[in-house]
Amino acid sequence: MKWRLPAAKESVSTPIEIRSKHEMVFSVFLLFLSFVFRNNAVINYPELLYVFAALLIFNFIFNRFLRQAAVSPWLVAGSLFVNGMLITWAILYSGGPDSYLWVMYLLPIFTSCLLFEKPGIVLVTLYVLGLHLLIYTGEMGDMGALGWLQVLGRSGLLALSAAVTSRLAIAERSAQAESRARQEKLDKARAELIQSEKMAAVGQLAAGVAHEINNPLGVILGFAQVLAKRIHDGDPLSLPVRSIEREALRCKELMQNLLLFSRTSKLEEKSETELTKIVQSALPLVEARTKVAHVELVADLSAGLPKVSANQNQIQQIVVNLCNNAIDAMPQGGRITVRTGLAKDVPGYVELQVQDSGPGIPKEIQSKVFDPFFTTKPPGRGTGLGLSLVYEIVQRHKGMMTLESEENKGALFTIRFPAANSADHAAAARETGGAEARV
Numbered sequence: 001m002k003w004r005l006p007a008a009k010e011s012v013s014t015p016i017e018i019r020s021k022h023e024m025v026f027s028v029f030l031l032f033l034s035f036v037f038r039n040n041a042v043i044n045y046p047e048l049l050y051v052f053a054a055l056l057i058f059n060f061i062f063n064r065f066l067r068q069a070a071v072s073p074w075l076v077a078g079s080l081f082v083n084g085m086l087i088t089w090a091i092l093y094s095g096g097p098d099s100y101l102w103v104m105y106l107l108p109i110f111t112s113c114l115l116f117e118k119p120g121i122v123l124v125t126l127y128v129l130g131l132h133l134l135i136y137t138g139e140m141g142d143m144g145a146l147g148w149l150q151v152l153g154r155s156g157l158l159a160l161s162a163a164v165t166s167r168l169a170i171a172e173r174s175a176q177a178e179s180r181a182r183q184e185k186l187d188k189a190r191a192e193l194i195q196s197e198k199m200a201a202v203g204q205l206a207a208g209v210a211h212e213i214n215n216p217l218g219v220i221l222g223f224a225q226v227l228a229k230r231i232h233d234g235d236p237l238s239l240p241v242r243s244i245e246r247e248a249l250r251c252k253e254l255m256q257n258l259l260l261f262s263r264t265s266k267l268e269e270k271s272e273t274e275l276t277k278i279v280q281s282a283l284p285l286v287e288a289r290t291k292v293a294h295v296e297l298v299a300d301l302s303a304g305l306p307k308v309s310a311n312q313n314q315i316q317q318i319v320v321n322l323c324n325n326a327i328d329a330m331p332q333g334g335r336i337t338v339r340t341g342l343a344k345d346v347p348g349y350v351e352l353q354v355q356d357s358g359p360g361i362p363k364e365i366q367s368k369v370f371d372p373f374f375t376t377k378p379p380g381r382g383t384g385l386g387l388s389l390v391y392e393i394v395q396r397h398k399g400m401m402t403l404e405s406e407e408n409k410g411a412l413f414t415i416r417f418p419a420a421n422s423a424d425h426a427a428a429a430r431e432t433g434g435a436e437a438r439v
């Protein structure tokens with residue numbers, strides 16, 4: 001038999017749940033009181049009992065509703081309307097203006113503070129104050145100064161409670177929203193830190209073995225190339241020698257990719273260039289594969305974008321890697337759209353988007369695809385370094401990267417680079433009015 005520890009109770013009661021619990025207890029208490037004081041002259045019995053029972057049942061049902069799903073504000077408003085009516089009845093059946101039950105008007109006010117924004121709270125408070133006045137209608141004619149003072153005093157108290165509670169509730173809600181946002185930021189920063197630690201580990205490993213492997217690899221490649229030149233096409237040794245050359249080149253490339261993770265990479269020279277130009281120069285590298293794979297390659301590129309400070313090779317590598325992944329994901333063919341433009345939501349940035357019409361990336365693996373060596377491809381087909389390399393390059397360019405994907409709706413990678421000169425960016429945004437010229 002397996003043992004399992006009881007799950008820790010994680011859920012914290014929301015203010016609404018706490019309120020409903022107390023409200024229920026309070027309603028039962030009222031029922032009890034009205035029964036005990038049934039012979040009191042000011043009480044209409046059993047009418048008062050019925051009103052409290054109605055209040056209890058109505059709120060019991062409504063609170064179930066509140067806990068389940070997002071309840072529409074109109075439904076909440078309806079429930080407050082009914083509550084207000086029932087409370088007014090209860091007051092009328094327990095002595096009218098002399099009843100102490102007027103304090104129950106605080107209930108709808110508190111509920112509105114918990115669930116509504118300011119305008120809603122004001123409306124509910126006005127409604128409650130109106131009902132409160134209604135209680136005095138029969139006696140307004142012969143009410144003395146003291147009577148008016150009572151009306152004013154009670155109304156003032158209700159209004160004051162509304163003002164204070166709403167302030168507290170709204171401040172609490174905005175503090176909660178702020179802390180949620182802060183937590184999200186923290187989580188994101190932590191995830192980035194973990195990712196960059198993983199990269200650094202790969203880099204250290206690569207830097208350690210690179211020297212040892214690069215030298216023998218250089219020898220293998222060098223001799224293979226010499227041999228390949230000497231051997232004629234018809235020679236039986238031609239195929240093995242060319243294979244040695246090709247595979248040695250592949251190893252060299254892999255080594256170079258791994259070295260990119262180590263901060264000692266020599267490919268750091270950056271220059272101020274137009275993103276669109278680099279992307280254009282990378283597309284022919286992709287086209288060879290798209291044609292064979294029956295994939296349509298759509299280039300939607302903007303001219304006149306602000307320049308970015310970038311390493312051309314590395315940006316090309318981003319385009320090639322993202323397009324290669326898209327091609328791999330669509331063995332039956334499909335469409336890849338490569339877009340460049342101003343980043344609309346992030347001023348001062350230009351963006352590169354690569355979108356495909358493939359099967360998309362399942363939500364469960366979206367957080368893993370940037371991990372070094374994470375791949376879903378069969379052994380020998382993918383190293384799992386492509387996206388982690390892209391991520392590393394984006395980091396080095398002080399850029400940002402997002403992935404949006406839904407199953408069967410393709411994947412969209414958006415990469416944003418800071419414009420090298422922000423004045424440049426402002427000018428481009430002014431000239432194009434946000435809609436850039438297409439190449």
Ligand SMILES: Nc1ncnc2c1ncn2[C@@H]1O[C@H](COP(=O)(O)OP(=O)(O)OP(=O)(O)O)[C@@H](O)[C@H]1O
Pocket residue numbers: 321325326329356358359360361369370374375376377381382383384385386387388411
């Ligand atoms: N456009 C895409 N559509 C669907 N899945 C994708 C897409 N891009 C990446 N993936 C998924 O992310 C995984 C990781 O991609 P990554 O480029 O890092 O490695 P890889 O393509 O598997 O190997 P490598 O790029 O080293 O040859 C892929 O194996 C694939 O499952």
Ligand SMILES: [Mg+2]
Pocket residue numbers: 321324325382385386387
């Ligand atoms: Mg890849």
